[in-house]
Amino acid sequence: MEKRFVYADNAATTKVSKRALEAAMPYFTEEYGNASSIYTMGMNAAKAILKAREQTAKALGAEVNEIYFTAGGSESDNWAIRGCAERGERKGKKHIVTTAIEHHAVLHTCNYLEKRGFEVTYLPVDENGLVTAKQVEKAIRDDTCLVTIMFANNEIGTIMPIAEIGEVCREKGVVFHTDAVQAVGNVEIDVKEMNIDMLSLSGHKIHALKGVGALYIRKGLVIPNLIYGGAQESNKRAGTENVPAIVSLGEAITEACHDIPAKVEKLEKMRDRLIEGLLKIPQTRLNGDRKSRLEGNVNISFRGVEGESLLLMLDMYGIAASSGSACTSGSLDPSHVLLAIGLPHETAHGSLRLTINEETTNEDIDYILETVPKAVKRLRDMSPLWERICKTENVEA
């Protein structure tokens, strides 16, 4: 097959959609007013923000005044967790429940709170990356102020039983936050039905601009302001709004949530073809749950291969992929997610994450299926580790 460019790293970021870009454009050029100004151009910006807020609320089953725009997923996570911690502290509640496989935006915020005297329970996950509502129920204490559990994992694609966890938290009267950055647009979400009190999402993971996100905060739940200043975002997150980015988010989330079952059906077929094709390579394993899995996520470990080398080789072939989360690459520590599902260090190091989306074609899948086995073979042929595996375990090279 001829060399092509295949972008298979949609969990890291996505291309801005035509619709999101076109909707945002006027707010860079003609309609550059400040949404707080009272003249027509300012009001136009305010109206555009209101429309995006309505679109975002609708996509989540929330009310318009429950949506707060932020600068992205990390900011939403920080606000939700630190805000809830401060709220809990006032009532003498300083215990948080989360999982071992959260995004660093959640984990590092929890680490920070531990230094400030909070106690955090990091629930272990099973070999597929799942936690159960029962585990959550058992972990909740009288002094628990927050449960924060991701909707879907960014590395291995596992989708958590969020509705069940929400039910447990509501029964126990504990605030439930979920980082839904990877789930929005891929899983149908209804924050009311699922008993979610706070939900984080990010624009650039769903084809909007970078640097914009949102936090849903259930009506009646009051957490401290994120930024003090002007009256933007109902007085809770001050600063002149990023109108083009917010507009792009409104359009992108509407597009992403338009017909999720159809998208899931189409993508699952391609994803499964990728998984089955790659598992034909000897000494490989699939990471993440086979069923409760994002329709665009493939995460495979190849023994005797170094993930970063594989990525560089795939880049030469025109394939953009990841070896875990983009945030951890650059460091040599294996992914905390792969370690938490029980992979040995050596196997965790040889992992490849391919995240496809609705723009991926069958030809792209063919190309990946032709290229990855070649690359893995070339790397194994020069790997002392692979040689050792073959010798000590009687594996055929």
Ligand SMILES: *Cc1c(COP(=O)(O)O)cnc(C)c1O
């Ligand atoms: C990307 C990501 C984030 C961070 O979002 P940003 O908008 O890049 O700050 C948080 N959580 C998960 C699960 C993610 O995949």
